Amino acid sequence: MTRSVRAQVVGAVVLLLVVGLAVSAVLSYVVQYNDVDERVARELEQEVQEFETLASGPLNPVTGEPWQGVDEVLTTLVTTLAPEENQVLLGFVDGRLVTVQESTERIDFEDETAALADIVAFPAPGIGSTDTSQGRLAFAAVPVVDPADGRDALFVATYLVSDEYAEVTGTIRDRAVVYGAVVVVVAAVGWLLLGRLLAPLAALRDAAASIDDQDLSRRIDVEGRDEVSDLGRRFNAMLDRLESAFASQRDLLNDVGHELRTPVTIVRGHLDLLDADDPTDVRATRELVLDELDRMSRLVDDLITLAKSERPDFVRPGPVDVTVLTDEVLEKVSAVAPRSWRLDGLAAGTVLLDRERVTQALVQLAANAVTHTAPHDEIAIGSARVAGDDTGAGDRVLLWVRDTGPGVDPDDEEHIFRRFGRGTGEDRGSGTGLGLAIVQAIAVAHGGGVVLENAPGEGATFVLDLPWVPAGQPDEDLEVPHRPVDGPYPPEGPPDDGAYDLSLYRPPHGADGPRPDGAHR
Known part of the structure; x- marks a missing residue:
């Protein structure tokens, strides 16, 4: 009992x-x-x-x-x-x-x-x-x-x-009566006070008993500022995270099932129609099957990357020279496709970043820019340091990819960073639909986010907005705020007056611009 x-x-x-x-x-x-x-x-x-x-x-x-x-x-x-x-x-x-x-x-x-x-x-x-x-x-x-x-x-x-x-015996007897009354009063008051103090625990127990994987919406009404009330608030926060995780898991399973069903259907359909005696048909079907399997492999790899983004060791910050990082990324992506590759700006300084993850994000943004531009269109890579403001926000490091393509349809701005989110009219076979979600996850893991500066018909700029953490700062002093991977960043959207006027950081001496050391590309 x-x-x-x-x-x-x-x-x-x-x-x-x-x-x-x-x-x-x-x-x-x-x-x-x-x-x-x-x-x-x-x-x-x-x-x-x-x-x-x-x-x-x-x-x-x-x-x-x-x-x-x-x-x-x-x-x-x-x-x-x-x-x-x-x-x-x-x-x-x-x-x-x-x-x-x-x-x-x-x-x-x-x-x-x-x-x-x-x-x-x-x-x-x-x-x-x-x-x-x-x-x-x-x-x-x-x-x-x-x-x-x-x-x-x-x-x-x-x-x-x-x-x-x-x-003496009478005095002790009278005292015993008083003691008995004190015990009764203490028991009654203690019972009432504990009932009030433990009410959040009772609500927590009832909530835990009623929660299953189908309904995580119940929350505890919490009042007071004691430890038990704080436990109730933390339990509600845990339920928020669980509900978000379960919803994300369901969406992921639905999206993955939908995305994988298409290549499987394509492969199965072509194999059913395959004429084994026709070498041309066999060769064409083989190439199609291998292409679909490659796409499925890329999809699995991207899903694994997104799954790892929830782990605390997804990013491993280390000292990174922002100038060198920007140059390296531009050098790597400039061979991807015949585009007019430009250096938009260079930030000088060493910060704590995960070099591989940030490079992965910028390369992904550059690959997206290549997909949505024609040969000889301009694609620019840049970086800049933004000073903190009066609200107490610290310095930021901005790393961006700018293109002169058609830009992003305004109706697509809210969902292109979500898993399997694609722009209107985008070919489903052109990618997994996870690239921008991975970019967002990398930025969030660094305590930052991704900002889209969109000019439909003229181009788009995707900005990694990350905290400027000096390389000499101890790791234990780093505080990476939790932000949802899906959804816009900042949560309330950029200010109407333009959160990042990147023209301030673009070189005034030609499209390529000067390097911090005085040289030119």
Whole structure:
């Protein structure tokens, strides 16, 4: 049987409280009893001292005459000394009670033979105790010696401590009632407070029980600023990520199934229609099948790259000279197709980037530009450093690919960065539809994004907008914000006044422009 955390916590608190209060009550009981015993002992010693002071003189303080035996000493002084409440003064001669003096008549000593026998047998001087019909009786005994009288005499001061003990017991009983009320109040308040504090946990449990892979939309209503509330908020954030991941997974499976079905259908159709006795048909079908298999292979490779983009080690930043990187990319892509390749600008400095991934992204953008341009159209590669603004944003490094092709249809701007997103009228066989999604994933993994500057009919510029992280900064100081791979970047879109005026970074001395070292391409 499952026990709730609420009941377990309240039970533990109540148990600890009961144990603590019980220990406190027992210690208080022991301390108060000891205090009673010490106070009674002091009062008995005081009575004995007063008796010894009066009896030590040679004359009777009442008559002024010399003492006439131990009988006179006991009778005179026992009746002279005034006992306080619960005190009784006794005098014994040869073991026989000869005089009694008490403030209130509580004990009939003639009937207390056992108590009297204990007192007489006690080795005086000293303090002891005995039991009577009225309770515990403490006593202090001192012998009375008269050289002229050879009999054994004894003075005894007694104190009935049962009333004192009863008062202590009553105090402890009253305290136990108060303690019980405190325990009840603490249990009730603790139950209510824990119910409120643990409400997010209960909601989290119910939400977790109701969640399956078909419905991840449920969220927990969270209030407060304590750790449990923070757990609820983090759980909601986890559900957001799970819902996004599941949705992305479903979309991926649907898209992959759709994309792979086409080449499979094409291959199957041509194989069904293949005339095995016709060498020309066999050769043409073979070339088509190999082409479709190559396309499927490229699709699988791109899908693997996108799957890796969710891993923390997708990018491995290291010191990269932006000037050298820009030159290398331009040199690599300039041999892809006969285009008018240009250097648009060069940023100077060394930053932390993943050289291979950034090169992969720029090469992909250049390949897209080649696809959408004609021979001798202009394609430019460039880089620039942008200073931070007053909002606290740090410096940025921009790396872009610009072309003079037809540009991007405005209706396609929102979905071309998504998986298998293609522009209107784009040939499905021209690519996997994953190139720009991979570029976006690489930019996001660096803590940046991709910005499209589109001029339909005149060309398009794709900009990698990445944080400028100096190469000397420790890796642990890097903070890469999480952004969704799909969708526009920045999330709210570029400002109306133009987020990146790349003309500021294009060289003023001709299309190729000067290099930072003064040379020209």
